[in-house]
Amino acid sequence: MPRPKKVLVPALALALVAGCNGGGGATGRVQVFVEAEDTIPEGLQPGTGEENIVDGWAADYTKFLVVVGNFRAGRSADTSASLSDPAVYVVDLLNLPVGGFVLTEFDDVDAVRWDRVGYDIPDASASVEAAEGTSAADLQFMIDNGFSIYVEGAITKADGQSCLPGTDDCAPATEVKFAWGLAAGTSFDDCAPEEGDAGFAVPSGGTAQIKPTIHGDHWFFTNITQGAEITERRAQWVADSDLDRDGETTLDELRMVKAAEVFTPELGYSVTGASIPVTTAYDYLAAQARTLGDFQGEGECPTRAPL
Template identity: 90%
Template sequence: MLRSTVITLVTAFAALAGCTAGGGATGRVQVFVEAEDTIPEGLQPGSGEENIVDGWAASYTKFLVVVGNFRAGRSADSSASLSDPAVYVVDLLNLPVGGFVLTEFADVEAVRWDRVGYDIPNAPADAEAAEGTSAADLEFMVTNGFSVYVEGAITKADGVSCVPGTDECVAATEVKFAWGLAAGTSFDDCAPEEGDAGFAVPSGGTAQIKPTIHGDHWFFTNITQGAEITERRAQWIADADLNHDGEATLDELRMVKAAAVFTPELGYSVTGAQIPVTTAYDYLEAQARTLGDFQGEGECPTRAAL
């Protein structure tokens, strides 16, 4: 269903199908919210690029994110714009086949729109539930003002949980987590993994645009702002279970010094974080502010706190 949108310099009174009133070719734009495979499929231990290298596996039982305020413009014409301010709570483990349609635009000028952005905001009072998202989850996110909420666990047959910064360890084969964060962030200058920034609208056709939410960034050993050149590690989550009850809570993360678990010897760097990183909680929040990507593995490198 088409939402009420703002389309500057694109008229609905086209004289011919696929053409603007001025004679220029037009097309359509569909914007989908897509979940990276790590969200429904989890992550496996191993030495591959997508594996967790310290032997843990990770899986999610809940992954809620707030997405909206899609926008697009053109460097060549600052007055041209597409925008839809609608914001949705999206259950990424219950997406419709093909993804959730965030918004659509008709009669869009068939050129390259090279300035693209969207938000992962803290849930506002007027947020809507996406298709596949329950009313209870919508209320939960709005009541708490979260931008993202995840539940899941890391598992390892011979796993241990160690007092941060020491060799004092106990057996820990599973460590659960349930994290809600108010880490609202805007994502702009989106570009696919290869090719020019933004997207091109085909004459008489449809451009399908996919803001993609990633599920592995808190396992990264650095704060990526371009290509995801990083390792994935999960031991810090096990070590943050300070009372060894099988769950790493946000309160416990706030008590763990970042310097004790995110060490240079393990390849960690916090360069580029939007917030100061002094605790494990700060690291989690800093990574939550990077979850918004584009067309799968493409990036939206211009980020700002909302």
């Protein structure tokens, strides 16, 4: 069944209005899609390229659930105008419809630039819905646990090793699995494409397609990005945090690993800009989980706040 279309909500109005052209000006439409960065369905490969994992590991996901919604947009030039839809969904990023999941749509939108754009990745609550392609079981799982994100997958390396943090005690480890659920609710604002002005422009008589984009590689970054993703990607910390060497790195193990022992400056790591104190490997994972929300592919939403 087609989802109902949303309309512009003026900031001072108490009811929805059918149009938002401020008196007969040109208007267009806005469609908002949730999109998965390629690293989620395709994984990451070892290598020396900008998108590769430089320490020889490959990474693949078998489950990637995220809670997304509360899309909003405004205009610096007219603070009385706004677009808003409070709906929130659990989205299975490995089962997206072709072209992405339509989060919301707006009709009769002023054909101008909307330069103040944001959305949330909140912790799941009883009010969230299942996106198209997301199972009822996954929806309930996220609600029951209050997660904002849940991932399952593995890193692999033919000659991989797991070395106890801070020691030279290493053992063969060709595959290390993970299953991580986090309550790391975060708002993302001031979104802008990789190039060009902030927000988006609505074409007269046409449709602006807006894509909040969820990234799947940030916990492999060597720093906490707040703008351009100038970083390397490393995965050895996941292998080294498998303290009992059973082939799976758990959140409990991450809580026991000192961040200073696996995220060292010698390997290029920096935790400057983290939204939470980083003293353990779990903290690093949680801090990176609060950066996954991007815009129009590789664009950024640099203003982030815990929810």
